[in-house]
Amino acid sequence: MRPSPAVVRPSPAELVRTLTAGRLPALVHVAHRPGPHHVRHVTDQEGQLLMLVPVVSDLAVALEPATGGDVAVVLDVLDLPPGAGAPSLGRAWVSGRASRLRDDAQRQATLDFADVAPTGDLLDVGTRFRLYRFEVAEARLERAGTVLRVDPGEYAAAEPDPLHPVEAQVLADLADHHGAEVTGYVRRHLGPAAPPGPVRPVRVDRYGLVVTYGRTPQRHQLRLAFPHPVRHPGELARALHPVLCRPRPVHTPD
Incomplete structure (x- = not known):
């Protein structure tokens, strides 16, 4: 993603x-x-x-x-x-x-x-x-x-988007339980370009997640692409895995 x-x-x-x-x-x-x-x-x-x-x-x-x-x-x-x-x-x-x-x-x-x-x-x-x-x-x-x-x-x-029937529930779950992970993911990718203010998921479809970030009224919109189009809601957890599960640091031996 x-x-x-x-x-x-x-x-x-x-x-x-x-x-x-x-x-x-x-x-x-x-x-x-x-x-x-x-x-x-x-x-x-x-x-x-x-x-x-x-x-x-x-x-x-x-x-x-x-x-x-x-x-x-x-x-x-x-x-x-x-x-x-x-x-x-x-x-x-x-x-x-x-x-x-x-x-x-x-x-x-x-x-x-x-x-x-x-x-x-x-x-x-x-x-x-x-x-x-x-x-x-x-x-x-x-x-x-x-x-x-x-x-x-x-x-x-x-074909109609397979996530449209569950979009509201998915966005509510991300906002209520995974806000920190979504914010962290966006900030890691934007780096110094990331303005202050919360990151909020606002739409999701088979191709990706749309978030807004920054402070009102200067909020920006960003689309996060899934690795592959989602064919049914059961595939969404895997598509969101890079956002919700921060990669662990790799430790190399001295």
Whole structure:
């Protein structure tokens, strides 16, 4: 694990997949209809959007055009940073044409939804709730005042960050139990360039840990790269080992 200005970091496609995975609140805009509407959603393994919609709702009415068929929609997901001072991942906008699922497609989508966000309301799909799916035709990432277009193929091929579901817990554990180790690690690497003030972990993803250091308002941000991208939360302890376990000095015989 090392500080570097040229480290690998999540791509725009990975950020959009992470934001739209289903763990963050979302709004959906329906073409030519008032809105937006709050919606519960997830993405399946291919990145297609599944929306769980109450039968008795304005959104259900908006998604059922008088002419039948599908309807153009845009899903809007804003990142909720895990703590004060943490940088935002941005805002994802994905669009496509939503259609209601029925019969076998509905049953399979119910299972796919439950894999990501199990909820008792899935038991009432077909009675009190409906499921809609749309394939992402366009994706955009809004970040730091800039909007980046994400190729739909790159979006579909990307994977949501495996640490995002546990990010808040990981950061809280580092702050509560390993603050001295993180501070020591950063100071050893920055040397005389390290300003006074605490070092605080503010974000973690599959590629590394982001920390801030220095005194307010002149705090700086630094990304510490993991040796390899983390594939699942079980690998995080090994990735953080260089930070949490200071190397012992080597004693040579006289």
